[in-house]
Amino acid sequence: MLIDIIAGARPNFMKIAPIIDAIKKRKEEGIRYRLIHTGQHYDKKMSADFFEQLGIPEPDINLEAGGGTQAEQTAAIMVRYEKVLMDNRPDLVLVVGDVTSSIACALAAKKLNNIKVAHVEAGIRSGDWTMPEEINRLLTDAITDYFFTTTETANENLRKSGVTEERLFLVGNTMIDTLLTQQPNFKQPEIWDTLGLKKGGYIVMTLHRPGNVDQEQNLKLLMDGIITSSKGLPLIFPVHPRTAKMLANIGIEAPNLHMIEPLGYLEFNYLVQHARAVITDSGGITEETTVMHIPCMTLRANTERPETCEIGTNELLGVSPAAIPPAFEKLFSGNWKKGGIPPLWDGKTAERIVDVLLKLK
Template sequence: MLIDIIAGARPNFMKIAPIISAIKQAAAAGKNISYRLIHTGQHYDKKMSGDFFEQLGIPEPDINLEAGGGTQAEQTGAIMVRYEKVLLEKRPDMVLVVGDVTSTMACSIAAKKLNNIPVAHVEAGIRSGDLTMPEEINRMVTDAITDYFFTTSETANDNLRKAGTPDSRIFFVGNTMIDTLLTQMPNFKKPAIWDSIGLQPKEYIVMTLHRPANVDEEDGLRKLMKAIVDSSDGLPLVFPVHPRTAKMLQSVGIDAPNLHMIDPLGYLEFNYLVQHAKAVVTDSGGITEETTVMGVPCMTLRNNTERPETCTIGTNELLGTNPTAIPPAFKKLLKGEWKKGNIPELWDGKTAHRIVDTLLNI
C-alpha cells in the first residue's frame, strides 16, 4: 500500500511528522504500507520550512513540486499540473492530505480527477463559517471529494454528518499536531531572545499575527498593536514576525520599550517560548491547540474559529478583531482570573498510530 503524503506549508509539517513515523514503525513490523512524501513547495524558505524538517525529523521529500509563489489561482493551478504528472508516472494507492492549505485542496482535486484515486483528509470537518478565509474554501472543497475523514473533535464529526458524510467514512482519531507537541516537548530549546532580554517564566507575552483581517490595513494594525502594548502592563511582548506582517509593521511604525519583534523561530524554540509564557496573543488556529494542551492562556484576535473546542474546553478565548476587547482580556489575565481549561478527548499523542491502523484496515 503506497500512500502519497502531501505537505506544502509550515502548518502541515507538524501534522505529517508523526504519521510518517507511525508508517515507518508499521512497515518495520512487517505491515504492507509505505509512503512517498510530496512537498508542493507552496512555502519554502529556511526559517519557515527547512528548520521544521530538521527539528521534527521529517525526511527529505521524495518529490518537491516547487510550486511556490503567485496568486491563489496560479499556485493552485501549478500544484495541480505538477502533481498530476507525478501521479501519471506512478499511481499511489491513496493520497493523504492534512490541514487546510492550498496544497491540501489542489492535490486532492488532482488525485480525484485522475482515475479517482482515494483521498484521506487528516483534520477533516473543521469549519469557521467564514468564507473570506482561503483556508475555509480549501477545507470545504477538500471534504467535498474526500473518501476517508480523520477528525480531531466531535464538532468536526457533526459538521461532516450535516454535510451528508456517512459515519462509516468518519474516523475520530484525535490531533496529530498534539502528537508532535508531546513528542517534542522534552526537546524544546531556549531561543536567543530569552537571555538577550532576560525573560523570566510566566512574566512575558508571546504574540503572532498574520491574518489579512489583522495585518493588511495600516490603521487597523496600528490600533491592535497599540491596544496590546497599552494593556500589557510593561510585560515583555515577544513577537516573532511573519514575513507578511513584517512589511506592514514597517509602514505602521509601532515602537515600544517592551515590544521585541524578532525573526520567525523554529518549532522547538517557538514552543519553548509558548510553554513558559504568561499568555499568547494570536490569530493562528494551530497555536490555540498547542496552548490548550500546555495550559497557557490564549487570546485569539479573530471573529470566528474552526477549533471551538479550544474555547469550550481549552484555555483559548475568542476576542474578535476589535481592539476594544483587548484591555478587559488583559485585565482578567493580570488579575489571575483566566480559566484553567482542559485537554480535549483523544489529544493524547497517539493519533498517528490510530490513523495508520485505520488505513491498514480500510
C-alpha cells in the same frame, strides 16, 4: 499499499511528522509512503528548519511550486502533482489541514482516475468564507473518501453535509502528537538570555491574518491596544513576513515590544510553554496553548477550533481593539480559565490513523 503524504506549508509539517513515524513502525505490514513536498512555503524558517527539527525525512519529490496568487499556486501544484501521479499512481493520497497544497493535490488525485483521498483534520469549520482556509476545507471535504477528525464537533459537521458513518474516523489531533513528542526537546532561543526573560514574565504574540494586518490603521490600533494593556511585560513578536511589511510602514515602537525573526518549532514552543499568555490570530497555536495550559487570546471573530474555547484555555476576543484591555485585565487579575484537554489529544493519533489505513488495504 502506497500512500502519498502531501505537505507544503508550515502547518502541515507538524501534522505529517507523527504519521510518517507511525507508518515506518508498521512497514512490515505492507504499508509504504511517498512524501510529496509541494514547495508552497519555501522560506527556510517555514520549511527546511521544520523538517530538520521534527525529524521529517527528505521529501521523495519536491514539486517546487513556489508562491503567486491563490489561483497561480493552486494551478502550479495541480499541474506538477498530476505528472507525478501519471508516472506512479499511489493507492491513496493523504492530505492534512486546510492549506492550498491540500486542496490542489486532492483535486489532482480525484480528477485523475478517481484516486482515493484521505483528509487528516477533516470537518473543522469556522463558517467564515472570507478565509481562504475555509474554502480549502469545504472543497477538500467535498471530494474526500476517508475523514480523520480531531473532535466529535468535526464529525457532526461532516454528518450534516451527508458523510456516512463508515467514512468517519475520530482519531484526535496529530499536531498534538508532535507537540508531546517534541516537548522534551524544546530549545531556549537566544532572545531568552538577551532580554533576561523569566517564566511567566512575558507575552508571546503572533499576527498574520489579512483582516488584522493588511490595513495599516487597523493594525496600528491593535498593536497600540496590546502594548498599552500589557503593563510593561515584554511582548515577544516573531513577525510573519506579510506582517513585517505592514509594521515597517507604521513605525510601531515601544520599550517592551520585541519584534524578532520567525523561530523554529522547538524555539517558538519553548517560548509559548513558559509565557504568561499568548495573543494570536492563528488556529494551530490555540491547540498548542490548550494542551500546555497557557492562556490564549485570539483576535478573530470566529474559530474553526471551538474546542479550544469550550474545553481549553483559548478565548475569542473578536477583532475590535476595544476587546483587548478587558482581556488583559482578566489575565492579570488571575481570573483566566484553567482549561482542559479535548478527548484523544493524547499523542497517539497517528497510530490510530495507521490502524485505519491498514484496514482499508
